[in-house]
Amino acid sequence: MQIISGHDKRREGYDLGAFDYLKKPLSKEELASSFARIEDFVNKKLKKLLVVEDNKQQNKAIIELIGNGDVKSYPAFSGQEAHDILQKEEFDCIIIDLGLPDMSGIELMERIKNSEHLKRIPMIVYTGKDINREESTKLNKLAHTVVLKTVDSPERLFDETNLFLHRVESKLPAEKQEIIRKLHRSDEVLINKKILVVDDDMRNIFSITNALEEEGIQCVIAENGKEAIKVLKDHQDIEIILMDIMMPEMDGFEATREIRKIPKFCDIPIIALTAKAMKGDREKCLIAGMSDYVSKPVNIQKLISLLKVWSYQ
Amino acid sequence: MMVETLENEKESLAQMMAILYRHYGFDFRNYAPSSAGRRVKYFMKTHQLEDGVSGLTKLLLSDEEVFAQFVQEFTVNVTEMFRDPKFFLSLRENVLPRLASYPLLKFWVAGCSTGEEVYSLAIMLKEEGLLDRSLIYATDLNPKVIHNAKKGIFSLELMRDYTANYMAAGGKNAFSDYYIAKYGSALFDKSLQKHMVFSTHNLATDGSFNEFQMIMCRNVLIYFNQTLQNKVIKLFYESLGNFGYLALGSRESLLFSDHRLDFRETDRKQKIFKRIK
Ligand SMILES: C[S@@+](CC[C@H](N)C(=O)[O-])C[C@H]1O[C@@H](n2cnc3c(N)ncnc32)[C@H](O)[C@@H]1O
Numbered sequence: 305m306q307i308i309s310g311h312d313k314r315r316e317g318y319d320l321g322a323f324d325y326l327k328k329p330l331s332k333e334e335l336a337s338s339f340a341r342i343e344d345f346v347n348k349k350l351k352k353l354l355v356v357e358d359n360k361q362q363n364k365a366i367i368e369l370i371g372n373g374d375v376k377s378y379p380a381f382s383g384q385e386a387h388d389i390l391q392k393e394e395f396d397c398i399i400i401d402l403g404l405p406d407m408s409g410i411e412l413m414e415r416i417k418n419s420e421h422l423k424r425i426p427m428i429v430y431t432g433k434d435i436n437r438e439e440s441t442k443l444n445k446l447a448h449t450v451v452l453k454t455v456d457s458p459e460r461l462f463d464e465t466n467l468f469l470h471r472v473e474s475k476l477p478a479e480k481q482e483i484i485r486k487l488h489r490s491d492e493v494l495i496n497k498k499i500l501v502v503d504d505d506m507r508n509i510f511s512i513t514n515a516l517e518e519e520g521i522q523c524v525i526a527e528n529g530k531e532a533i534k535v536l537k538d539h540q541d542i543e544i545i546l547m548d549i550m551m552p553e554m555d556g557f558e559a560t561r562e563i564r565k566i567p568k569f570c571d572i573p574i575i576a577l578t579a580k581a582m583k584g585d586r587e588k589c590l591i592a593g594m595s596d597y598v599s600k601p602v603n604i605q606k607l608i609s610l611l612k613v614w615s616y617q
Numbered sequence: 618m619m620v621e622t623l624e625n626e627k628e629s630l631a632q633m634m635a636i637l638y639r640h641y642g643f644d645f646r647n648y649a650p651s652s653a654g655r656r657v658k659y660f661m662k663t664h665q666l667e668d669g670v671s672g673l674t675k676l677l678l679s680d681e682e683v684f685a686q687f688v689q690e691f692t693v694n695v696t697e698m699f700r701d702p703k704f705f706l707s708l709r710e711n712v713l714p715r716l717a718s719y720p721l722l723k724f725w726v727a728g729c730s731t732g733e734e735v736y737s738l739a740i741m742l743k744e745e746g747l748l749d750r751s752l753i754y755a756t757d758l759n760p761k762v763i764h765n766a767k768k769g770i771f772s773l774e775l776m777r778d779y780t781a782n783y784m785a786a787g788g789k790n791a792f793s794d795y796y797i798a799k800y801g802s803a804l805f806d807k808s809l810q811k812h813m814v815f816s817t818h819n820l821a822t823d824g825s826f827n828e829f830q831m832i833m834c835r836n837v838l839i840y841f842n843q844t845l846q847n848k849v850i851k852l853f854y855e856s857l858g859n860f861g862y863l864a865l866g867s868r869e870s871l872l873f874s875d876h877r878l879d880f881r882e883t884d885r886k887q888k889i890f891k892r893i894k
Pocket of ligand 1: 694
């Protein structure tokens, strides 16, 4: 029987939701795949967690908090130690304190992000430090989530960590996904274009910049209208702007009007990202001086086509 | 006979909503029929329109002003500060301490009407030391109420009742610290507004626009039928972070939602849920 695939080590997509299947009436194929999942579940390797925290007691406390049956936790007390152990073991999740004796937690995370075989491991920052907005933005790009130490934070740390340890990933191994994406990469109009993405929704920033970078586009980001105008001053070579509407400080309409006043950018294509479906809302975008719009959640293929259209201008 | 005319009425009402949707994009097709019918009738009565639903449909299509008026009156905008104080107390005790571990907090008050709830939330966040890292997105489909909400000016007469609500909600200061009284109005502190983003947003038609640690949508779903309730809860589910909270009104539930098992009750009575999947 060829139902159960070999236990390819790289296969990350174990689905622990297997038991959900049993509640519904099952087709033959579903039943087979359901068994395959249970098989996977039983044979699955232990989940491995790395806890990088220089305070010995706190490190131990975290390991005790998370540690149970199917999780094996490793402590590391410095950035270097973490770095070394990461070369030897394969981890499913890393918890990182920001203040380490030999390097900052940010530095460690940057190293991990720059490593081809480590960059996909989810990282959780667990810190007692006060974080301002700028740092928070920076951390957001590196870490999957940030948990500040408070009276109630162990509960959240526990939830978040378990979520990442046992997450259901997309069925294809990451490398394969990348290959497929690259195959789809069509023509070269977009390569090396510089695009400004203005949005306060981190999820959108992530998914859009990731996808666009795959196309060879360079992305610069801003979290609100005010920041966008600042960024434009420093990057005069930006060629297209993707602009969210509903943002703090300065919304997309106002930012567009301001940008249109700058001679250099008076006719740069500005594409609105809007959660609105109504005709009236879209007209408002155009009246404010935007060139076009795409609706949220953004369909990447559509967005890319639209960018092609606007970059021929 | 009676039953038949009722059925006819329902039919012509549904027809009117479909036409209005096509023409203006405002989607009232999935509002609960009994209360929708009541409100349409009331509108016709107060505006002395005597040509029945078909007459009203024609009028609404030909006159945008009347339509704006209709939207305003058709959607019920009643609200108060610290409405259901026990709910706010539970928020203070059971939810906010758990949100303190986020470096940046985003809240969405959906169907915020004239904003009383938004200011209440901001005051509470301030007292819990969280306001400085919070942003509250406040939306409603009705542009008129959003316009008022932005101003942060409420009638002074109401402050007595609101003070009582505030105290019952566990208020830590004097409520009057948060506003100044001027010309019969209470002007709320600008430092609260700094953390608010107001916008129109229609729950029936518009999509997700951010990821939130908490969404409050109280006393809005009661006006929707089950299909629309399900759709809106899905929108909330998609707009919540992994362990985010959802708060509904006292007469609302997740009963008609495909996502009901993805939430756990944090406070059953106060209708506070936590996304767990
Ligand atoms: C009764 S008020 C509730 C106000 C406030 N949430 C409270 O509980 O005090 C209902 C609000 O929902 C708004 N509403 C109705 N349908 C809506 C929709 N489809 N999208 C967004 N808001 C809607 C109305 O405009 C109205 O302001």
